[in-house]
Amino acid sequence: MRSEHVSRPARPFFPASGGNPSAALEQLCREIDAAFEAAETAPGASFGQRVRLALQRAIAGPDLLRPDQRTSNAQAYCRHLLAADPLNRYAIAALVWEPGQASPVHGHRTWCGYAVIEGTLEETLYRWDPLEHCAVATRRHARAPGAVSYVDAGRGAxxxxxxxxxxxxxAVSLHIYGVAGAQIATHVNDLLAA
Incomplete structure (x- = not known):
């Protein structure tokens, strides 16, 4: 009987671990890896649903982030890269927002998911107006701790x-983007005029 070796991805790179990453962060990486594997082997499985559930489980534990991964910047929201997939399929970051700090209006060049860990974020949703070539606000809502979101790439979200x-x-949120860790600041957002 012949035994086949199944190649698994190497352990994710944890640039901000300062030692060992939290058990919750390691589990989140395993679940995202499993979501990719399920998407390849069971086309009916929803990748987005798996990412949402993984985010929900990750933020439920108190040990996800260390204090230094919750530090802010007075000038703009602060992004802490927590983990990068060795196959460049995803990167995980914590974003820390002081009052009054916000992202620019944007669509996404890749799939992404986020969950609110602490504080309450405000999300304004837009639709793309192809005639005016701009984003038009449609509604605004509060995103309290525990809120989870997932979107595919494009101007539909x-x-x-x-x-x-x-x-x-x-406020503190956890984000997963479908890019390599080195591209997290440059290949995620599709900045748009509103």
């Missing part, structure tokens, strides 16, 4: 995310 100016504390 244009939004702006931020911590309202009248918030009394910072």
């Amino acid at each position: 244009i939004h702006q995310l931020g911590n309202p100016a009248d918030a009394t504390a910072r």
Whole structure:
């Protein structure tokens, strides 16, 4: 009987681990790897649903982020790269938002998911107006701790995310993007005029 060797991806790179990453972060990486594997072997399995469930489980544990991964920047929201897939399929980051800080209005060049860990973010949704070549706001809603979102690439899910100016504390969110870790700042957002 012949035994076949199944090649598994190498362990994700944890640039911000300062030692060992949290058990919750390692579990999140295993679940994202499993979502990719399921998408390849069972086409009916929903990759997006698996990512959403993985995010929900990850933020449920208190040990996901260390204090240094929750630090902010007074000038703009702060992004902490937490993990990068060795096959360049995804990167995981914590975003820390002081009151009044927000992303630009953007669509996505890749799939992405996020979950709110701490504080309440405000999300404004937009639709693309092809005649005017701009994004038009359609609605705004609060995203409380535990809120989870997943979108595919494209202009079908244009939004702006931020911590309202009248918030009394910072907000922290966990994001997974379908890009290599080195591309997290350059290959995710499709910046749009609103």
